[in-house]
Amino acid sequence: MRCPSCTSRDVGKIGANQYYCWNCFAEFNVSGDEVRIYEVAEDGSLIVVDQANHADVEFGTGA
Template sequence: MLMRCPNCNSRDIGKIGSNQFYCWECFVEFNVVGDQVKLFQVEEDGSLSSFDDLFSEIPQVGTV
């Protein structure tokens, strides 16, 4: 199975750990567990920021 980046759809990814991958096109790290994918931005100091935190405060379309 050839995996693609869930962010940019690139095939240029590398495995960095158990169920952990890095995309060389958009420079994100992601974890795959079952059918769940978690995206992380790699900060300048090497720490990871979850994309879930970035989008957690955006209201859903159609909600009042």
């Protein structure tokens, strides 16, 4: 899978349909055809940054 924000493959799964990018430090979730991208605030809360279409995210093993 690639990060929808920076296209890095350095993505880890943190929950059901929730992922974290270690390159740009964005958190995102996939729900149906929508991908929501969040910035993690200093207090740990999530701030919505962007929404993208499901087609923008590449799924796979990264190999």
